[in-house]
Amino acid sequence: MAAQILKHSRQRDAIYAFLMTRKDHPTADVVYSHLRKDFPNISLGTVYRNLTLLSEIGQIRRLRLGDGVDHFDADITPHYHFLCSRCGSVIDLKMDNIDYINQLADVGFDGQIAGNITYFYGLCGKCTKEAGEDACDRTG
């Protein structure tokens, strides 16, 4: 019933440490692959359990961007994300906070708006260039 007391775990530390080195918002599977170098026997279940736990205690963020896989971010400061429709990469955006849209949504609504989920999509820089090159291939 009561919240469990957290015990130390080398695996959890390593998962969080790995996440902090990455700015590309890895999936559980990516975390798992990298962790296996230091923990050959670590299981996907352990990775998921710790990612879930860390996000529940607010130490990391779990990103659901509708691409079918959860991404994880050690940067819990408020910021927005971009999902590339072509290569699937997830990129941080530098933009001002837009939480005032909560007030816009609240107008005429009979419930309580607690927050919003907002992310952007399109082509990332790399794919914008490559898509252009692909178009040129037609003249090949």
Next chain:
Amino acid sequence: MAAQILKHSRQRDAIYAFLMTRKDHPTADVVYSHLRKDFPNISLGTVYRNLTLLSEIGQIRRLRLGDGVDHFDADITPHYHFLCSRCGSVIDLKMDNIDYINQLADVGFDGQIAGNITYFYGLCGKCTKEAGEDACDRTG
């Protein structure tokens, strides 16, 4: 290779007709349950195939709100949604378009922003009231 030619299907018509009668953004399973009244042998696969097809041709909208299930909406006019964190219901919001946030996101970004996914969460009107009542239960 070429896009298939669409043939008529009574099941697809019924799925779309049902969706149009609903403002609560049903899941595939809900659609399936209701369709079984008129089509006792219809399969979940058929429901999914048609919902996917209809959303691909832009006749309906597929909503991914991070709650683990896809919701479907026959209203394809631009509008925003609210997801109740307590009961899971999905509600339409009447608010002005905020697509100008795409420009905000584009500043200093080297790719191309094509659009954004935005939805809101909190307690719906019903749950706001019920949550208040629950709190009062403590006084027995």
Next chain:
DNA sequence: TTCCTTGCAAATCGTTTGCATAATG
């Protein structure tokens, strides 16, 4: 010694897909 964590494997759950048959144009 207590009880949280792990590894492993099996279970879930929503969604997709292969295939033979039925329905549509």
Next chain:
DNA sequence: CATTATGCAAACGATTTGCAAGGAA
């Protein structure tokens, strides 16, 4: 007829979970 759509069941992929054994406080 030529094809698309269906029903059924099996396959899938991401995530969760039960359990016995290992590790931290």
